Amino acid sequence: MARHAAYIAVDWGTTNRRAYAVAPDGTVLHSLRDDRGVLSLARDAYPAEIAALRARLGAESVIAVGMVGSSRGWCEAPYVDAPATLDRLAESCREAAPGVRIVPGVALRDGRRPDVMRGEEIQVLGAIHAGAAPATALFCQPGTHNKWIETIDGAITNFTTVMTGELFALLRTHGILAGMLDGVVSDGAPFRRGLRRGIASGNLAATLFEVRAGLLLDRLEPSEAAAYASGVLIGADVAIRDDLSRRPVHLLGGGALTELYRVAIAEFGGTSVTVPDGSTTAGIHALWSLNA
Amino acid sequence: MARHAAYIAVDWGTTNRRAYAVAPDGTVLHSLRDDRGVLSLARDAYPAEIAALRARLGAESVIAVGMVGSSRGWCEAPYVDAPATLDRLAESCREAAPGVRIVPGVALRDGRRPDVMRGEEIQVLGAIHAGAAPATALFCQPGTHNKWIETIDGAITNFTTVMTGELFALLRTHGILAGMLDGVVSDGAPFRRGLRRGIASGNLAATLFEVRAGLLLDRLEPSEAAAYASGVLIGADVAIRDDLSRRPVHLLGGGALTELYRVAIAEFGGTSVTVPDGSTTAGIHALWSLNA
Numbered sequence: 305m306a307r308h309a310a311y312i313a314v315d316w317g318t319t320n321r322r323a324y325a326v327a328p329d330g331t332v333l334h335s336l337r338d339d340r341g342v343l344s345l346a347r348d349a350y351p352a353e354i355a356a357l358r359a360r361l362g363a364e365s366v367i368a369v370g371m372v373g374s375s376r377g378w379c380e381a382p383y384v385d386a387p388a389t390l391d392r393l394a395e396s397c398r399e400a401a402p403g404v405r406i407v408p409g410v411a412l413r414d415g416r417r418p419d420v421m422r423g424e425e426i427q428v429l430g431a432i433h434a435g436a437a438p439a440t441a442l443f444c445q446p447g448t449h450n451k452w453i454e455t456i457d458g459a460i461t462n463f464t465t466v467m468t469g470e471l472f473a474l475l476r477t478h479g480i481l482a483g484m485l486d487g488v489v490s491d492g493a494p495f496r497r498g499l500r501r502g503i504a505s506g507n508l509a510a511t512l513f514e515v516r517a518g519l520l521l522d523r524l525e526p527s528e529a530a531a532y533a534s535g536v537l538i539g540a541d542v543a544i545r546d547d548l549s550r551r552p553v554h555l556l557g558g559g560a561l562t563e564l565y566r567v568a569i570a571e572f573g574g575t576s577v578t579v580p581d582g583s584t585t586a587g588i589h590a591l592w593s594l595n596a
Numbered sequence: 597m598a599r600h601a602a603y604i605a606v607d608w609g610t611t612n613r614r615a616y617a618v619a620p621d622g623t624v625l626h627s628l629r630d631d632r633g634v635l636s637l638a639r640d641a642y643p644a645e646i647a648a649l650r651a652r653l654g655a656e657s658v659i660a661v662g663m664v665g666s667s668r669g670w671c672e673a674p675y676v677d678a679p680a681t682l683d684r685l686a687e688s689c690r691e692a693a694p695g696v697r698i699v700p701g702v703a704l705r706d707g708r709r710p711d712v713m714r715g716e717e718i719q720v721l722g723a724i725h726a727g728a729a730p731a732t733a734l735f736c737q738p739g740t741h742n743k744w745i746e747t748i749d750g751a752i753t754n755f756t757t758v759m760t761g762e763l764f765a766l767l768r769t770h771g772i773l774a775g776m777l778d779g780v781v782s783d784g785a786p787f788r789r790g791l792r793r794g795i796a797s798g799n800l801a802a803t804l805f806e807v808r809a810g811l812l813l814d815r816l817e818p819s820e821a822a823a824y825a826s827g828v829l830i831g832a833d834v835a836i837r838d839d840l841s842r843r844p845v846h847l848l849g850g851g852a853l854t855e856l857y858r859v860a861i862a863e864f865g866g867t868s869v870t871v872p873d874g875s876t877t878a879g880i881h882a883l884w885s886l887n888a
Contacts, residue, residue, distance in 0.1 A: 375812075383813075411813055417793075418809040418816075449772075449805065465805040467772070474766045480741075480759070501709075507836045508800045509829065513741065513757040517710040520667075521675075521703055524710075537801065544799045 309333050311365035312357055313588040316372035317341050317423060322584075325361035330589040332582075334361055342371040342378075350378040354404055366404040367588050370423035373398065373406040383411035383420060387459035390429045390587070394594040407591060410460055419465055423584075424451045427556055430587020431579045432458055437554045442547065444576075445556040446565045448473070450541055468541045469561070471508070472534055481515055487530035490560070491567050494528035498535020499571045503543045511536050538568045548574030555579060601625050603657035604649055605880040608664035609633050609715060614876075617653035622881040624874075626653055634663045634670075642670040646696055658696040659880050662715035665690065665698040675703035675712060679751035682721045682879070686886040699883060702752055711757050715876075716743045719848055722879020723871045724750055729846045734839065736868070737848040738857045740765070742833055760833045761853070763800070764826055773807055779822035782852070783859050786820035790827020791863045795835040803828050830860045840866030847871060 309325035319341040325334040340353065350372075358364060373381035379400035384392050388410040397405040409422030424445050431437040432455065443453040448469040454462040476485040489495070505511035515533050518524030524532055542548065542565070553569050553576040555562050562578070569576045601617035611633040617626040632645065642664075650656060665673035671692035676684050680702040689697040701714030716737050723729040724747060735745040740761040746754040768777040781787070797803035807825050810816030816824055834840065834857070845861050845868040847854050854870070861868045 412809070413813050413815075417806050418813045419806065420809045420812055464802055465809070466799060466802040467805050468801050470771050471763075471801050474771050478770055479762050479766050507758060507832050509760050509763050509833065510756055510758040510836055513759050514709050514711065517704070517712045517757070520712055521705050521710045523705075540799050541801065544802055 307331070307333060309361060309363035311367060311592055312361045312363050313585055313592075314357065314366060314368040314372070315423065315584050316368050316370045316377070318343055318371045323357050323361060324585055325363060326585065326589060326592070330586070332585055336360070342374070342376055345378075347378060351401060354401065364403050365592075367397075367407065367592055368400075368404065369407040369426045369584070369588060373408060374422055379406055381406045381408040383413075384408045385411055385413050386463070387456070387461045388425060389459045390433060390590050391594065393425065393429070394591045397591070397595065405595070407588075410463070412463065415462075419463055421451060421453075421463060421465070424453060424463075424556075425460055426587035426591070427583045428453050428455060428460060428587075429458065430585070430590065431554065431556065431583035433590045434583065434586035436579050436583060436586075437577075441554050442545075442551055443554045443556055443579075444565055444569075446561045447557065450565075452545060464544065466541045466544070468537045472537050475512065475533065476530070481512065481533070484515060484519060484526070485530040485533055487527045489531050489534045489564070491564060492531060494524075495531040495535040495564070495567070496571060498532035499539035499568050502536035502539025502541075503572055505536065505540045505543075508537065508540050511540070534564065535568075538564055539571070542568045542572045542574070545572075545574070548572055552577050556583060599623070599625060601653060601655035603659060603884055604653045604655050605877050605884075606649065606658060606660040606664070607715065607876050608660050608662045608669070610635055610663045615649050615653060616877050617655060618877065618881060618884070622878070624877055628652070634666070634668055637670075639670060643693060646693065656695050657884075659689075659699065659884055660692075660696065661699040661718045661876070661880060665700060666714055671698055673698040673700040675705075676700045677703055677705050678755070679748070679753045680717060681751045682725060682882050683886065685717065685721070686883045689883070689887065697887070699880075702755070704755065707754075711755055713743060713745075713755060713757070716745060716755075716848075717752055718879035718883070719875045720745050720747060720752060720879075721750070722877070722882065723846065723848065723875035725882045726875060726878035728871050728875060728878075729869075733846050734837075734843055735846045735848055735871075736857055736861075738853045739849065742857075744837060756836065758833045758836065760829045764829050767804065767825065768822070773804065773825070776807065776811060776818070777822040777825055779819045781823050781826045781856070783856060784823060786816075787823040787827040787856070787859070788863060790824035791831035791860050794828035794831025794833075795864055797828065797832045797835075800829065800832050803832070826856065827860075830856055831863070834860045834864045834866070837864075837866070840864055844869050848875060
């Protein structure tokens with residue numbers, strides 16, 4: 305007998321969207337992924353999008369996380385300040401329309417440095433809730449903007465956003481290194497040489513010019529330049545952590561980029577544990593259970 | 597009585613070109629500046645450009661420095677390896693056409709890290725030759741690619757290129773900070789806060805995201821963001837130098853950007869001396885005197 309969905313969970317990001325039909329016990333019954341991210345939608349397009357998701361996934365109640373709750377999204381859900389727990393996120397959801405709740409992001413507002421996240425918080429707290437990571441842990445979620453996230457007893461207490469992926473994309477497309485970074489980026493000798501250089505780098509703006517100089521002086525092959533530059537950027541990214549020798553990194557998100565971070569963490573003397581998929585839906589289900 | 601030019605000196609860069617009619621004693625008689633830089637010229641356009649310069653500036657002999665001698669320029673003048681002196685540059689000039697010599701750049705080829713310059717070498721060695729800086733000194737030449745250049749006894753022994761200006765331009769035009777960095781960049785409280793943050797930054801890709809987070813969390817005014825971000829980048833740039841407490845920096849090139857570096861060097865605890873204009877023509881005149 306077919307099971308019915310209790311609600312729809314949506315991971316609604318800048319570029320992409322994933323939606324899940326979820327049973328009362330948290331089982332994902334159906335899912336879809338498309339490119340109807342926040343940047344592709346006008347604000348008045350959301351009600352029709354919600355109607356289409358309801359028709360397709362067979363439930364009324366919707367819980368959405370990510371950039372949909374930002375000032376560029378549908379309906380701004382103000383940041384919750386760290387330390388942020390699932391309970392705190394649950395009580396701070398914003399009702400964008402009848403039956404549609406948007407989960408807030410998390411902010412570091414008053415500390416030494418400001419930072420913000422939207423979407424990663426639910427993945428981290430979901431991983432902890434599902435038992436896929438300890439309640440006190442260090443997480444890394446590679447992406448266009450890599451996030452290092454620290455939790456203590458199930459609360460997000462600190463985090464750092466690093467624009468590693470964005471800088472690589474900018475350099476590959478524009479400026480003096482454009483046209484030099486079109487090769488394959490994968491683990492191998494050039495990537496690892498880049499990692500070691502990035503780990504030792506005091507300033508990315510200086511170390512990255514070595515890509516151009518290395519090519520001009522035949523110290524770097526054109527086919528190696530992209531992997532080397534990626535290594536420099538990811539090496540400098542992991543090197544901001546002074547705690548990698550003391551505790552493992554829980555890596556979120558699968559795929560090639562996460563694998564490169566795994567290699568980088570090992571090169572820097574750390575260890576990593578890959579968190580299995582499903583943390584985002586686990587986190588949303590915990591919120592749904594708290595609010596239902 | 598009008599004096600005659602002995603030769604034409606050309607500082608031929610990527611975007612701009614300056615040309616000078618120079619008397620036998622080194623006096624600049626006339627000069628011009630235009631946007632006929634290397635990127636605007638096809639390789640076969642150079643003979644006509646030289647003919648036009650000769651007609652306009654009234655001399656036959658031409659000495660050109662800068663990107664005109666690069667693989668993207670007219671005629672490649674292979675890099676001289678550091679340590680590089682004026683004598684070494686003079687004997688390594690490339691004759692691009694009858695009466696036209698192109699001065700080579702300088703490379704760090706075999707050391708811990710590769711680096712290259714074209715054009716800055718003549719400015720530094722010209723400043724020393726003219727007595728505007730000591731023969732053993734540290735120089736800084738702010739620009740799209742800032743250069744820190746060390747000399748010992750009149751030879752360029754080491755240097756570092758930092759893509760500070762380019763990163764700022766990329767971030768201002770593309771990516772998540774685009775549209776946030778259009779304000780005025782000048783010295784003031786936001787620039788100095790940025791400097792302090794940049795000096796303490798372990799990773800520009802992390803520190804620069806604080807611009808976005810600071811704006812979202814009202815810790816940074818929109819009108820301050822450009823100056824703050826520039827401060828972060830320039831602060832991180834000067835912070836690569838561990839020798840600023842021991843010796844002054846000789847700043848090359850006037851203008852607003854050089855003034856920002858002067859402020860940054862002071863913020864980092866260093867001192868600077870501004871080298872007066874005329875170093876490039878002084879350096880070219882020294883080469884001309886050696887070769888004439």
